[in-house]
Amino acid sequence: MIRLQLLGLAAAAALLATASAHAEGGDKAAGRTLVYTCAGCHGVPGYSNAYPDYPVPKIVGQNEQYLINALTEYKNGGRTYPTMAAQAQSLSDQNIKDIAAYLSSLAPASK
Numbered sequence: 698m699i700r701l702q703l704l705g706l707a708a709a710a711a712l713l714a715t716a717s718a719h720a721e722g723g724d725k726a727a728g729r730t731l732v733y734t735c736a737g738c739h740g741v742p743g744y745s746n747a748y749p750d751y752p753v754p755k756i757v758g759q760n761e762q763y764l765i766n767a768l769t770e771y772k773n774g775g776r777t778y779p780t781m782a783a784q785a786q787s788l789s790d791q792n793i794k795d796i797a798a799y800l801s802s803l804a805p806a807s808k
Contacts, residue, residue: 722794722798723761723791723793723794723795723796723797723798723799724791724794724795724798725795725798725799725802726799727791727792727795727799728795728796728797728798728799728800729799731788731792731795731796731799732796732799732800734784735756735784735796735800738753738780739753739754739755739756739757740757741753742806755805755806756800757800757803757804757805757806758800758801758803758804758805759800759801760801761797761798761800761801762797764793764796764797764800764801765793765794765797768785768788768793768796768797769785769790769793771784771785772785772786772788772793
């Protein structure tokens with residue numbers, strides 16, 4: 698009987714650890730619903746900004762932690778491009794993790 702209780706306790710602990718680990722990271726499915734505004738600039742092949750003139754970076758397939766850092770810096774004012782800062786202001790920390798998890802899971806488009 699004690700063995701069965703210990704097994705149940707171990708299973709519950711493992712489930713709890715898995716759930717908390719998932720809560721820490723991003724949810725790809727949630728991220729997929731959030732990136733619709735990103736595609737307007739970052740998903741257009743050959744798109745360049747009007748002023749100053751530079752190509753808009755491709756974010757599909759980018760490193761997850763890089764995306765989290767970049768969006769967080771836009772949100773907190775560490776990066777100052779106005780359009781990105783405005784977009785990032787509307788995102789929660791979990792939204793940022795979700796977007797990064799989704800975008801980093803995709804294969805970059807071939808040229």
